[in-house]
Amino acid sequence: MSTSQANQNRFRADLREMKFLLFDQFRLGELLEKAPFEAWGVDEVAMTLDQTYKFCCDVLGPINAVGDRQGCKLENGKVITPEGFKEAYAQIYEAGVKGVGVDPEYGGQGAPQVLTILVEELICGANPAFVMYPGLARGVAEVIHIFGTARQKALYLNALYSGKWGGTMCLTEPHAGSDVGSARTSARHIEGNRYKIKGTKIFITGGDQDITENIIHLVLARIDNGPPGTKGLSLFIVPKVRTNEDGSLDKPNDVFVSAIEHKMGINGSATCVLNFGQENDDCIGELVGDVEHAGMAQMFKLMNGARILVGVQGVGVASTAYLNALEYARERLQGPSINHWKDPMAPRVAIIEHADVRRMLLEMKAKVEGIRALAIKLAWHSDMVHILKGKDDQAAQYHQGQVDLLVPLVKSYASDQAFRVCELAIQTYGGAGFTKDYPVEQSCRDAKIFSIYEGTNHIQAMDLVGRKLPQRGGQNLQEFLGDVGNFIQQHKNHPTLGACVAELAAAHEAVSGTAMRLLMWFQSGRMQMVPLAANRFLEMMSVLSVGWLLLQGAVIAGEKEAALPAEGSGPDRAFYKGKHHAAVYFAKHILPEVKSHADVLGREDRSALDIPNDAFATV
Ligand SMILES: Cc1cc2nc3c(=O)[nH]c(=O)nc-3n(C[C@H](O)[C@H](O)[C@H](O)COP(=O)(O)OP(=O)(O)OC[C@H]3O[C@@H](n4cnc5c(N)ncnc54)[C@H](O)[C@@H]3O)c2cc1C
Secondary structure (H helix, E strand, O other), X not given: OOHHHHOOOOOOOOHHHHHHHHHHHOOHHHHOOOOOOOOOOHXXXXXXXXXXXXXXXXHHHHHHHHHXXXXXXXXXXXXXOOOOHHHHHHHHHHOOOOOOOOOHHHOOOOOOHHHHHHHHXXXXXXXXXXXXXXXXXXXXXXXXXXHOOHXXXXXXXXXXXOOOEEEEEEOOEOOEOOOHHHOOOEXXXXXXXXXXXEEEEEEEEOOOOOXXXXXXXXXXXXXXXXXXXXXXXXXXXXXXXXXXXXXXXXXXXXXXXXXXXXXXXXXXXXXXXXXXXOOXXXXXXXXXXXXXXXXXXXXXXXXXXXXXXXXXXXXXXXXXXXXXXXXXXXXXXOOOOHHHOOOOOOOOOEHHHOHXXXXXXXXXXXXXXXHHHHHHHHHHHHHHHHHHOOOOHHHHHHHHHHHHHHHHHHHHHHHHHHXXXXXXXXXXXXXXXXXXXXXXXXXXXXXHHHHOOOOOHHXXXXXXXXXXXXXXXXXXXXXXXXXXXXXXXXXXXXXOOHHHHHHHHHHHHHHHHHHXXXXXXXXXXXXXXXXXXXXXXHHHHHHHHHHHHHHHHHHHHHHHHHOOOOOOOHHHHHHHHHHHHHHHHHHHHHOHHHHHHHHHHHOOOXXXXXXXXXXXXXO
């Protein structure tokens, strides 16, 4: 690939589909122009999406392949990011793109979450490696915003929200990955809420970079004599460069990068090994807020946001891979139509005419659009919490319950499927897709990490079955199933989608039955069956949700299409038909997998548990 090719924008997005979801399916208009979104009308929302898309095409897309090819370098103990990253970082704040969802008190625009999540999707789709730098600054700001002392807020928030300083989250250690509770980084009390931090963290995203003058590390560490496990961890603000009370920079804080990882994807994002206090025993951290041993709960705030962002990263990358594959399939000529398969003189057709390519394209379309709808649903519930809290606490509790339930689904299903969609995109291209001349091989490599970081997808599945299902005595799940059940009742006799709604009903029954089975395993002491089934159950719930939301969209699209004038509405008609066919495809090809998963789990097969360790291979 030549340099000029590497600098091309290959980012694609479907703004028509995003606007349909916002305005038609989730009826965002009903929430706008009143508290807390007084400043936002339909035009402002649409304009923000258009401008963000333009920004992504002009600024972030062109440095996506550059970041991948150059990667990050460690020179003289400092990380050098790829060409253009520093400038793009400045531009994203100047253009106000990162401030869309930020509290106006800190210079943001206070947009609804449903819009913020789409803005994030665009940024992620354009450049999934770059997005980590501003994303972490924002995440760290949110933790300090919620849990920090007044002094900490005054000192750090403006600098973090404005992007002047970067941020990191430091959990992982060489022996403490998924097992965060075994972290050994220590915190020795000095005075007040100041501690000396000592330890090594690995895999730290943005652990160092040459973009911002300072980096605020949020570090999980154990105060001397703290209880073992996650309950003994506290969270510390550890600046790379110490800060004076007026926000000016003091001296370096004994935080050193000893290595960076050389990775399969997101190469423009620096992943660092960080040593705290190991050179001079002089690394000073301050406790977030003034509560000891509350680190995991505080970090969870960041992690929940980050988990949603990872799911959205998945949708963004999968969406651009799909749209690139679609563009290629419309242009690439190969073979005659099946209708003329015996005629060697028949004209070559674009590969989009071939049934198997159409199948792949429709599968990608259905998954991308359905998972995007799921992410927006999560964001919509969180906007409703924001609107209702203090006014109707019972309703707010229902919406919060749905947020809690959907976070692991969005993180895991979106990330698993993103990788699969990218793989299908490569398959659609054929050999060209396997080369670096086209963007989908990078998308596929970039997408793999989404199922691993922020807690592997199995950790998410255990969070779903172990924590989220039992929450509020199982009420969150009951309310979720109730919402799907209402849709089924309302549309089971739909003239064109009735058969698909029947598939949804079968999936609904399979999820309810499997939830009961999980409970029975818990209660009868067959605990080992639960982790064995957890990932499959998460997938079942996700497929049910996505199938439901696609059908909901298709019902609305059908009504919109019926209301179109008979002539002159080509693109709109095509759009609504697309929504219909994607929903039907998902209902008939993917929803039935839910019942099949339930049947498999019903067999209670233990072979993965029973096989002796040495029987996996006798080598
Ligand atoms: C590019 C990148 C960026 C990252 N950024 C950050 C960051 O900014 N900050 C940070 O703190 N960390 C970060 N990480 C670390 C990341 O969160 C961990 O890699 C992840 O949590 C998994 O931990 P591990 O790699 O140690 O795998 P392990 O925990 O060793 O897991 C290996 C396998 O075992 C499974 N497993 C582990 N424990 C259990 C269990 N109890 N039950 C069942 N299965 C289990 C896992 O699901 C996985 O399949 C990053 C990692 C990468 C690769």
